[in-house]
Amino acid sequence: MEQEATTVAAGTAANIELADLIQRNVDSMAFPPSEMEAATYEEVSALPRVVVCRPSAEELLATGFVHYDCHRNCAEQAANDPDGTSRQITGWLPHGEDLILHSVAIIGNQWICLTPQLVAAPNRFEFIPDPHLEWRNADGGATRTAFRHGNEVPKALRRDPGRHIRMRGEFQALVARGHSVIEARDLMATSAFRRSNVGSE
Template sequence: MGEAKRRQAELRDQLLRKADQWAFPPSQWEADTVAELKTLPVVTVERMSAQDIAYMRMPASECHGNCRWYEANDPTGTFRAVVGWLVDPEGNYVLHSVVSDGANYGCITPTVSDRRPFFEFIPDSKIAWQDGDDGYRHAIRDGHAIGPGVRGDPEKTIADVAEIKRKLLAGVHPLKAIEVV
């Protein structure tokens, strides 16, 4: 298999896993969390250039670890990891971490699907980290484990991810398959 086909197959597998993660059943906790998030202050985050991120060798899909590492290794000691919610164009709130010097916010994690140079972000001081029995740290809010995020319209998101999965499984190129219907 050629390198391009291998990368495409890996991206397809990754997107299928992410689609499954967003297909969880709606809950009252999710609805209450979304209602609360709509009342919290929103900040604008600048995404670092792809070249700068590549230079730093930050792994994709590891925003929380990337930001903790950046905070611990910032020679100025001014940047802190901030956990909260990336507001996506479909109205979902994606659990995400960025870095901030107290005035400016920056995203240092590479992405394949979201190329926006700026995005809305809601810092959330109610999110805590808990070590799990599986050896991983898990984000917790109001006593509930947070998966990939919460959905503004769960039924629409579930339908959208079902369509994305259908396209991926039918062999549509992964970057085309994730275009929202």
């Protein structure tokens, strides 16, 4: 009975964490468009890609890495590697038509993603290393911000910013009508799938 209660509590905590992540992602992808974002998207899209491996979430969590904190995970791996063979590489993770700012590690000669996921994800994926990105310290070194050619970069580069802005409005409307954040995410995914397949047959 005690084990069952512990399992339920763990599941509830995971759902709360997932709901918070979904809300933050929806909000963070709906920022205003800019010419800088559009130009950077085109430039980054032309860069070479590599294939990165991702160990299981269980293995990564057991090692001490944190969900969805890729930049810190890789920076700490590089700083604490006693052999000095680890390097943090920051670039872009293709996600549909969007490019998500992401960090992976090169350990020896292997490209590895050190960030466990709450949602099942492929154990191999394409990644775009960006040699023009640099990290700058802020708040006395408490935080770091990514810059490219002297400009602070957003957390994502979007091919169609207007779509994300519209999607946030639809998402907020679903939540306002009483759907949970996770339900709203699933409904949005279904409706997006239907829209993308209209007239495809």
